Amino acid sequence: MGVSAVTVHAFTGGAGCGKTHMLMDSLSAHLDAAPLNVGQKVLALTFMHGSRRRLEERLGMLQNLKGKTECTTIDSFAWRLFRRWRSLAAALGFANIEPTEYERVCEAAGALAQVKEVHNWVAATFPILVVDEAQDMTVNRLGMVAGLANRLEVFVAADEFQCLSEELRPNPACAWLTQVCAPEELTQPRRTNVDELLDAAQAIRAGEAPKSAKLFMIAQTSTAPLAGAWINSNLSWYGGGKRVAIITPTHGTFSRAALAWAAANKTKRGAGPYNVAWEQSEAKAATEYLGTIQLADQADGVSIAAVLAAAGDARTARDVAEWLEIQRRTRAKVHFTRDEVVKLVEQSFSQRRQSRRSDVRGWKGMTVHSAKNREFDNVIVLWPAAVGGSDDQKRRLLYNAVTRAKERCIVLVQAAAHMGLPPFA
């Protein structure tokens, strides 16, 4: 890759240090100096749909951009490249790739993006590329971004410490950034001005013990009922009218039981019961949905549509019925296998994730992974005894959970023994 020709503007730094803000500022300054031509747009790539929507909102606020942006996930842009340049990809040795083989798609897209005609082709529409959360890019995904960087003006935000995948260490994206540019390190936190939260985050990041105080508190709760009582009192005191997230590294027995208790009981002081909905992954939701319906191995479109209509999920029923109708009208296909329908239901659920609104009001439960890059007024961390991984990994998990909070954060630790171990010591 012609490193010399690459123009990359990179911003690194801890959570809430305003990387995205700086990204927008420098992009805006660049646009003032070199406005887009007619028909040109800014391409913004993120790792997950949640961050895509947030980035879209941020870019939407840039006055000199006037909405001339296209925000998409790295994976869907990779598929788009591969799909359009399929014959060149085949010539480069990439053939027979399904859209769900994300890594292979990205690998092919990376090879394509290195080709002059391809990155020029992208640059003709998108002279500028914005990548947020770059630390989450695998080698293949980075390959596509690096290829495009041969021609596109690239603006990147990354924080190595927020990468939760243990396979990405050392982090390929951060290594690449230091190779192609001098990333600007941001150190001034902006998300919150609560000192206790800032200190705790800094300590965890530095491998030190976070200090439990008032607005950042660590409590040991050996049993689920105890944790549930803490949750209810916290919600009762600090939950009214606030965005609250209950975050756990692994949603297992402890967190389920704690939430179940909270939903069924009052504390001695009368707080609760509070039912906090758990944000489910779409794949899981699809599996659960499929568990409730009976599909024959082979059935005709009309009866499949009837089964789904009776199952109650109107959106999925509509998605599937539409697809069945298209198949009938364009291919005279009226019989479908169970697998075909399952694939479609899964697709329908995964599309919901893409269109779901990003701002969460009220109270929600979620894993650290799905809390990434979001912010809440009040965060309750459930730290079960079963958290695995290295000390470093545990620190990253806690850091990602704690830094979601703007006003206060409480960490409920199940195992007493953990109190003296990283990330708490």
Place this chain on the structure above:
Amino acid sequence: MRIANLRIENFRGVKSGFVQFGRHPVLVGDNNTGKTTLIEALALVLGRDRLVRELTEHDFFGSNPQAADRIKVVATVTDFPGDDPEQSSQWFRDERAVVKWLDEATGHVHPARNNPAWRLCCQLGAQARFDQDSLAVETVRYFHDHDEPIDPFADEAPAPVPGKLIQELSFYLVRASRTWDKVFSWGNELFKRTVLAAAAQPSGALLAERDRLRAPAQPIDADPGIQPLIEHLNSELAASFPNAPKVQLRLTSTDSRSVMEAVSAHFAGTDGFSIPAGRQGSGLVSMQGLLLLLELGRARAASGGEFLMALEEPEVHLPPSAQQRLVQRVQALSTQTFVTTHSPLVASMADPTSVLILKKHDGILSAEPFLATPLPAAAPNWKRKFFQHSRVDVLSALMQPALLVPEGRADFQLLRCILRPLMMTEGWIDMMQRPFGIEVGVVPTEDANVIETHRLMQRLHRRVCCLVDGDAAGLDYADQLWQEAAPPSAIIRWNDGAMIEDAIGWILNADEPTVVGKLAEISPQPPASTAAVVAYLKTKKMDIIAYENLAEAIATTPGCRARAADLLSGLACACAGDEATQRFVREANGVWVFQP
């Protein structure tokens, strides 16, 4: 830009087809060889929406489209400046075409430029399906990225071609059925477009006309003839409504739009009379639209834009001199033209390498250039004569179902001379089992080059037959022809030792006294017998005056006429491989031999 090739599947009479184009191709071919289908396919993939006719079931091959059947047309566009995608980024960028490379020699498109001679190209596709529920045809136009099968109606939707690019290509089509009555008028889309592109709206004159119509110097309603009626109407109105308005009669609705739509072109003759276009002959009517297109082309050329024009059958309604001028003007002003024609004359105006002979067999459409590459300086004289001097004859023979290569030019002339008066005789067609003039085209073989001429024609026509003499040289030609990699569809020869003049002798022998009497002027000494006529014809080859006398004598002598018809229809049978004739019999070696 230029359309380098076109692939067609399942469109009208074409099951599949692939045709490559140069800059100004002239497409010739018999009826039903797919000329119109080809032009309509171009319009489907390149034309603005207005240009595309609404499709029905009959536009699908076989006329009975099932749910999964698709019409598919893919056009390869090339000649981009500098073969550099960045200079044409409106074509090559995300959501537009992907970069591909065209090998013009083969027509193949490659994903990477492995050969510097390959040209930058993009491919546009159009597909259509018939919906059995709504009974309508759905059409999409998209960038054709790769040849893997995709269904734009059921799979992930391909990138659509924006109207802006279609406008930039500026493809115009002049159909053979020209229904151009009010062409020079604002009711006509082409006229409006041309006015804006090539001139400016005559708004001053139109507004003045509007104002004049609003306040006429001599109002119709004030005419003494109609005035009593108007007065009654006004008084009735006044009795019905307070402050009733008064009736006025005006031409048009007196706004600029209705003035524009009311404009009707007149043509003032040298005699001073001005006659509206609708009252003119069809030649002038169809000329109007072509004139507008020429102006539009001129405006496009002046602004450096593209102008692609398809012109169906310029011979319709136009005198030959106008045809030639028009075709040349259209070609000069356009980036690329597609001319279809039935007329060998129109085809012969073009450079022989740009004339494409269309062939369609079992629904498979293909095209071959009349001459594959320009003739080199060293090309033999006979070849030059054949492709240049004789090309009207060769092209017209190519449009027939069977093509006959005789051994010499005399055969060509004699067959043609005899056929002509025969075809004008009442009932001639009933006299023949197979109508020679309709089924067989004869080419003027030069210098007895029957072998080479056969080879040249083999590429262009599926049914090429050869006719040789019954002498030693002729037998030798027949042997050589059998040895060819692709031997003729039929080899025909005159009887042993005979040539065409002997066959003429056989025709004359049907009524020797009568016909010889009619041939007194054929030679300096009036012939006394058919044998003398034959001897004269053999010594004086290519005496066209003599041939015409002979033809006239045969056509007017019933017995000879019957034999001539018998011979020609037998020849047509032999060409078609039809054993229904007794006049020609296929021998054991496969050669059809004349039986006098």
